[in-house]
Amino acid sequence: MTESEFLALAEAVLARVEAAVEGCDVDIDCERTGNVLTLEFEDSSKIIVNLQTPMSEIWVAARSGGFHFRLRGDEWRDTRDDSELFEALSRFASQQAGETVTLQAN
Numbered sequence: 001m002t003e004s005e006f007l008a009l010a011e012a013v014l015a016r017v018e019a020a021v022e023g024c025d026v027d028i029d030c031e032r033t034g035n036v037l038t039l040e041f042e043d044s045s046k047i048i049v050n051l052q053t054p055m056s057e058i059w060v061a062a063r064s065g066g067f068h069f070r071l072r073g074d075e076w077r078d079t080r081d082d083s084e085l086f087e088a089l090s091r092f093a094s095q096q097a098g099e100t101v102t103l104q105a106n
Contacts, residue, residue: 006056010036015036017049020103028093028101038057041096047089057096058085062092073095 001009002053011087014037021030021039035051048061058069058076069076074087083091086105093101 001056002063003053006053009071010051010058014049016105024103026097026099026101028097039093045096047092047096063096064092
């Protein structure tokens with residue numbers, strides 16, 4: 001995958017994450033600066049989603065740790081446990097919000 005192909009695909013993912021957060025029922029502030037998306041919760045904790053272009057990965061930093069997601073087929077999968085990006089973000093956000101957060105990929 002070329003750098004421009006990665007950026008096009010990954011930028012679309014960041015936009016979908018942002019839309020999913022804004023469409024969920026939980027109060028999460030969402031701010032995007034370039035290739036970095038910051039989700040901030042009521043307790044001031046954050047989840048950072050950013051693009052790592054040289055690695056062709058999307059990295060997520062959450063209270064529970066750091067995670068790397070790589071495109072496999074048409075899904076972004078964790079390089080360690082193979083979880084799907086939106087499922088993982090829902091899990092991380094639920095932990096930090098203290099209530100169930102479901103983020104849909106659409």
